Amino acid sequence: MASISTLPIPARFADPFTTDPHIPERVIGERRSYRTVWVSDIHLGTRGCNAAMLIDFFDHVDCETLYLVGDIIDGWRLKKRHFWPPEHNDVVWRVLKRAKRGTRVVYVPGNHDEMVRPFDGFDFGGVEIRREAIHETADGRKLLIVHGDEFDAVMLAHRWLAFVGDAAYTALMKCNIVVNWVRHKLGLPYWSLSMVAKHKVKNAVQFIGRYEEVVAHAARARGVDGVVCGHIHSAEMREIEGTGYYNDGDWVEGCTALVEHHDGTMEILHWAKEVAARNAPTQLMLPAAA
Numbered sequence: 001m002a003s004i005s006t007l008p009i010p011a012r013f014a015d016p017f018t019t020d021p022h023i024p025e026r027v028i029g030e031r032r033s034y035r036t037v038w039v040s041d042i043h044l045g046t047r048g049c050n051a052a053m054l055i056d057f058f059d060h061v062d063c064e065t066l067y068l069v070g071d072i073i074d075g076w077r078l079k080k081r082h083f084w085p086p087e088h089n090d091v092v093w094r095v096l097k098r099a100k101r102g103t104r105v106v107y108v109p110g111n112h113d114e115m116v117r118p119f120d121g122f123d124f125g126g127v128e129i130r131r132e133a134i135h136e137t138a139d140g141r142k143l144l145i146v147h148g149d150e151f152d153a154v155m156l157a158h159r160w161l162a163f164v165g166d167a168a169y170t171a172l173m174k175c176n177i178v179v180n181w182v183r184h185k186l187g188l189p190y191w192s193l194s195m196v197a198k199h200k201v202k203n204a205v206q207f208i209g210r211y212e213e214v215v216a217h218a219a220r221a222r223g224v225d226g227v228v229c230g231h232i233h234s235a236e237m238r239e240i241e242g243t244g245y246y247n248d249g250d251w252v253e254g255c256t257a258l259v260e261h262h263d264g265t266m267e268i269l270h271w272a273k274e275v276a277a278r279n280a281p282t283q284l285m286l287p288a289a290a
């Protein structure tokens, strides 16, 4: 049994009972209310994590049940390098505060936070840690909640996932400039990395479609009406041969959440778009027509 001290997370964690967040809560009027909210692939502890956007989300949205669908804290990355800005603590603070205020919080660990998995069945500060969960919607459908990395084994072309949510891809594109400068000096013709990139994107699209089918089939075999997962950083909501497939996306690039309205209707929220719409000027300063 792993002990809490083996967790590669800071000892001084955001305690909502005794501390205040770095970024104060911005409660403007009444918060938007949902029955259920699912978020995953936050990757706290990495530069890729869009904590500011998630803090804004938590400050504007409320729910009865909050599911954290894995890869919340990136233990893999934290083991290599300590990176924990105050905003990341603020995300933890908001989750714990929510639990304290009476929201049911269920944390289903993923592969990047697999160090939390041995705590299956435990409750920490009002956060239930579960290897998987079954959610019943307001309209009576049973949904299996899993992170989704368990389906990697049956996927053959999953190596490209290493690129997801990482600066590696950008770095690779920058390499293109250097590579071609060297090739030019050696009298070699131009070689396009973007061609390789396009091929990768095509593979990625095929991979996502295949992954969604595999997950939906597995859910149907379990006798549930649908499945909610994360892992591949690709928000989606569709019916696959009668089984509901829901992916809540990520907070690295997409900044998306899956929500259940009080009547059981499901929706994907694109938070970056919501923030942009909120901040948009109400009056466009267009030049007068001549």
Ligand SMILES: [Mn+2]
Pocket (backbone or CB within 6 Å): 070, 071, 110, 111, 112, 147, 149, 230, 231, 232
């Ligand atoms: Mn994952």
